Amino acid sequence: MAETAPRPTNFIRQIIDKDLAAGLHDKIATRFPPEPNGYLHIGHAKSICLNFDIAQDYQGMCNLRFDDTNPEKENIDFVNSIKADVQWLGYQWQGKERYSSDYFDALYGFAVELIEKGLAYVDFSTQDEVREMRGTLTAPGKNSPYRDTSIEENLAHFEKMKNGEYKEGQCSLRAKIDMTSAFMCMRDPILYRVKFAHHHQTGDKWCIYPMYDFTHCLSDAIEGITHSLCSLEFQDNRRLYDWVVENVSVDTIPHQYEFSRLNLEYTVLSKRKLIQLVEESHVSGWDDPRMPTVAGIRRRGYTASSVREFCQRIGVTKMENMVEMSMLEACIRDELNVSAPRRMAVLAPVKLIIENMDDGHVEWLDAPNHPNNPDMGTRKVPFAKEIFIEQEDFREAANKKFKRLVLEKEVRLRNAYVVKANRVEKDEAGNITTIFCTYDADTLGKDPADGRKVKGVIHWVSAVHAKDAEIRLYDRLFNVPNPAGEEDFTGSINPTSLTLMHGKVEHALSEEVTISSDTDALQSYQFERQGYFCVDKDSTTDKLVFNRTVELRDTWAKVEQAG
RNA sequence: UGGGGUAUAGCCAAGUUGGUAAGGCAGCGGGUUUUGAUCCCGCCAUUCGUAGGUUCGAGUCCUGCUACCCCAGCCA
Numbered sequence: 021m022a023e024t025a026p027r028p029t030n031f032i033r034q035i036i037d038k039d040l041a042a043g044l045h046d047k048i049a050t051r052f053p054p055e056p057n058g059y060l061h062i063g064h065a066k067s068i069c070l071n072f073d074i075a076q077d078y079q080g081m082c083n084l085r086f087d088d089t090n091p092e093k094e095n096i097d098f099v100n101s102i103k104a105d106v107q108w109l110g111y112q113w114q115g116k117e118r119y120s121s122d123y124f125d126a127l128y129g130f131a132v133e134l135i136e137k138g139l140a141y142v143d144f145s146t147q148d149e150v151r152e153m154r155g156t157l158t159a160p161g162k163n164s165p166y167r168d169t170s171i172e173e174n175l176a177h178f179e180k181m182k183n184g185e186y187k188e189g190q191c192s193l194r195a196k197i198d199m200t201s202a203f204m205c206m207r208d209p210i211l212y213r214v215k216f217a218h219h220h221q222t223g224d225k226w227c228i229y230p231m232y233d234f235t236h237c238l239s240d241a242i243e244g245i246t247h248s249l250c251s252l253e254f255q256d257n258r259r260l261y262d263w264v265v266e267n268v269s270v271d272t273i274p275h276q277y278e279f280s281r282l283n284l285e286y287t288v289l290s291k292r293k294l295i296q297l298v299e300e301s302h303v304s305g306w307d308d309p310r311m312p313t314v315a316g317i318r319r320r321g322y323t324a325s326s327v328r329e330f331c332q333r334i335g336v337t338k339m340e341n342m343v344e345m346s347m348l349e350a351c352i353r354d355e356l357n358v359s360a361p362r363r364m365a366v367l368a369p370v371k372l373i374i375e376n377m378d379d380g381h382v383e384w385l386d387a388p389n390h391p392n393n394p395d396m397g398t399r400k401v402p403f404a405k406e407i408f409i410e411q412e413d414f415r416e417a418a419n420k421k422f423k424r425l426v427l428e429k430e431v432r433l434r435n436a437y438v439v440k441a442n443r444v445e446k447d448e449a450g451n452i453t454t455i456f457c458t459y460d461a462d463t464l465g466k467d468p469a470d471g472r473k474v475k476g477v478i479h480w481v482s483a484v485h486a487k488d489a490e491i492r493l494y495d496r497l498f499n500v501p502n503p504a505g506e507e508d509f510t511g512s513i514n515p516t517s518l519t520l521m522h523g524k525v526e527h528a529l530s531e532e533v534t535i536s537s538d539t540d541a542l543q544s545y546q547f548e549r550q551g552y553f554c555v556d557k558d559s560t561t562d563k564l565v566f567n568r569t570v571e572l573r574d575t576w577a578k579v580e581q582a583g
Numbered sequence: 584u585g586g587g588g589u590a591u592a593g594c595c596a597a598g599u600u601g602g603u604a605a606g607g608c609a610g611c612g613g614g615u616u617u618u619g620a621u622c623c624c625g626c627c628a629u630u631c632g633u634a635g636g637u638u639c640g641a642g643u644c645c646u647g648c649u650a651c652c653c654c655a656g657c658c659a
Contacts, residue, residue: 029597030596030597034599038599053659054659055658055659057658057659087659089658089659090658090659093658093659143657147656147657150657151655151656154655155655156585156655157585157586157654157655158585158586159585159655160585161655188657189657191657192657193657194657201586202585202586202587203586203587203654204586204654204655205654205655207655210656210657212657213657214657215657229657231656231657231658231659232658232659233659235659236659252588252589252652252653253652253653253654253659254653254659255587255588255653255654256586256587256588256653256654257654258587259587278588280589280652285594291659333595333596333606333607333608334595334596334607335595335596335597335607337589337595337596338588338589339589339590339595339596340588340589340590340651340652340653341594341595341596342594342595343594343595343608344593344594344595344608344609346594346608346609347594347595347607347608347609348608349608350607350608350609351608353620353621357620357621358621362618391616391617391618391620391621392621392622421619423619424619432617433617434617434618435617436617438617465617467617474617476617476619477616477617477618477619478618479618546618546620548618548620549618549619549620550618551620572618572619572620572621573619573620573621574619574620575619575620576619577619578619579619580619
């Protein structure tokens with residue numbers, strides 16, 4: 021669509037431009053490096069778009085690398101869901117996906133090299149001792165008594181570690197850097213720990229696993245990554261990143277740059293909290309349409325291109341941010357406004373009987389699929405004596421601001437005729453059960469001949485032709501902008517984040533909607549005056565299920581609320 | 584004075600060598616409209632965390648101050 025869309029500009033691309041101008045690289049290489057210990061969310065999407073778009077725009081490459089150095093928290097289901105999500109977003113990594121565990125042999129060799137250079141040692145201090153000797157933010161640490169063990173002994177100990185001769189927690193391999201450094205991560209960081217854990221990729225081959233700080237930079241170097249992009253909390257770690265790649269024999273020296281994570285209002289984007297939402301059943305699962313996960317957003321009806329557009333709009337900086345939900349919503353509205361066929365659906369029906377129409381009469385009207393795009397064609401809409409309209413579209417009495425159906429007043433039925441409300445029938449409780457109207461047969465596709473102006477237009481469906489549908493309306497999952505800032509974030513969960521409606525959808529939908537569990541083939545519609553909806557995988561031939569992706573902009577709601 | 588970072592509108596964010604504050608979202612006003620939608624038009628920072636300084640000229644350079652975020656896992 022927007023062929024002339026300008027390339028985004030951000031500080032990382034500026035660094036790349038400078039590096040390229042300086043002749044530092046002939047090809048840019050990035051990577052997206054998730055740990056397979058959870059599902060991807062919209063915050064990961066920001067990183068995915070950043071890394072893959074840069075690779076694409078600079079004709080470089082982007083790897084998908086699973087940072088799988090902690091087998092106890094990881095599993096193959098997560099790697100599969102992550103691969104599927106990245107692809108759904110529209111990206112393809114270079115070659116086969118990579119794993120940090122692919123490099124365990126090489127990493128072991130680099131560790132040995134460090135020991136041989138006198139830059140690493142096996143420490144038999146307990147975890148508590150290590151913590152105590154590390155010092156604090158304001159007090160320097162103390163050297164471990166194992167710091168000056170000879171190279172030969174260290175080599176032997178490390179070998180034994182690898183061979184499973186030491187218990188978990190009994191010892192660890194540490195870099196020999198500086199226990200007085202102001203960077204806590206430089207106070208002899210642990211490089212390897214003993215873990216008798218089964219690994220989803222390497223099985224039981226290893227009982228020692230390398231730590232993130234040792235693994236990530238070297239994996240980058242091995243893969244020839246030029247620009248290693250990560251989030252702000254790793255800024256201090258960059259010193260260790262640089263120390264490792266400089267002290268080990270690698271061919272290329274990658275560099276790390278940090279950008280700020282995405283924060284989105286009225287939701288949470290931390291893996292721990294997301295897990296809690298699922299495990300405590302606050303949501304139906306990882307793909308609950310209220311979840312900020314890629315799977316949830318997808319099921320909600322967001323397209324991959326709208327998520328990419330969002331990532332483009334929010335930009336990339338080092339500033340702490342809290343993006344408003346309206347930013348995300350605007351992206352999907354912009355897209356669906358152009359692409360989604362219009363349909364009519366009544367969410368909370370009330371019967372309307374047209375008194376001056378014959379009982380069995382059915383008129384098949386043509387209705388455009390899109391008001392501004394005739395190329396999208398038309399569909400047939402049955403008009404008959406009994407129809408349903410929205411309960412909130414009728415009032416017995418109302419002021420001029422209310423542009424809908426009012427007793428003894430007229431309103432336009434969308435794509436059909438002008439009707440006038442004559443009387444209503446109520447049940448014992450006083451609820452309106454039926455509205456009786458007369459229609460003006462000379463108003464199809466034109467205004468009344470006598471010059472009467474009918475302001476309002478409401479949607480409707482033919483009672484006998486309409487199909488029952490469950491319509492799920494979603495609201496924000498939390499009722500505070502920053503739930504992560506609460507003492508207990510689950511306390512601010514919005515109790516009405518999901519509203520089930522038993523509605524009626526127009527006839528055409530019952531024929532065109534295909535029942536499928538294939539979440540990639542999403543069918544989205546605009547239910548006129550209501551919003552954008554997509555077919556949910558829970559749909560059956562007996563009952564269609566729709567998710568409301570997002571409402572239409574609603575200036576009337578504001579007027580009404582204001583009084 | 585532990586260290587590392589960040590401050591431009593309600594939110595996100597351009598602003599590259601100092602030359603007189605892009606754009607998007609939200610909001611507000613108006614027009615078109617058989618969706619209170621879309622679309623169109625207009626408005627929305629004399630000022631860039633703050634106090635000084637340099638300069639003909641500072642969001643951009645210098646100095647001081649303030650606020651917020653991150654770091655003391657054998658997690659990533």
